[in-house]
Amino acid sequence: QYVLTQPPSVSAAPGQKVTISCSGSSSNIGNNYVSWYQQLPGTAPKLLIYDNNKRPSGIPDRFSGSKSGTSATLGITGLQTGDEADYYCGTWDSSLSRVFGGGTKLTVL
């Protein structure tokens, strides 16, 4: 259903590191930049990463992004309970314009 594939959920303990994957194709991730968004419960999405690995002002360096081929990865280190949220990847698709992944729910155990 979603052009970009993300795992439905991931979990890790406080202080640990977690990665969230986003898989696409040559028509989207393979030839374009990727962005990542955090949506805390009951709030609007917030930009975390743009252009694969750049952080907007105010986003801590615990959050990082990378891309290889047709997949991208969001990394979060030093997990905090306040990081519990849904995370979405996004990019341009040559056929569909702007697209998002289905989202990944992060649980900090």
Added chain:
Amino acid sequence: EVQLLESGGGLLQPGGSLRLSCAASGFTFSDYAMSWVRQAPGKGLEWVSGIVGSGGTTYYADSVKGRFTISRDNSKNTLYLQMNSLRAEDTAVYYCAKDLSYYSNGWYSIYFDLWGRGTLVTVSS
């Protein structure tokens, strides 16, 4: 303060029409493209429509093409979404978002760096 504030959501019957508004402040509105992104209850994000800063070019997802119309009034710093022939599957929170995009070295960069709080549209009989 830099912000976007949506309004106009509500409950309506299938086949009805509704116009959403998004008031922008804190930045030069006419300099930026804008988009509408929606989120159905319990679901992920879906890009709906976009418009360039001048208003001269618009874009739509296939799911809304021919039913929704995006527009903007740069003199009022306001973005609109006219929604016609509404269906139950259009039920969602609608967010407006500041849409940054550029093309470099054969790659597109597309991202949304500012989001409103959203307005709920419910289509039900």
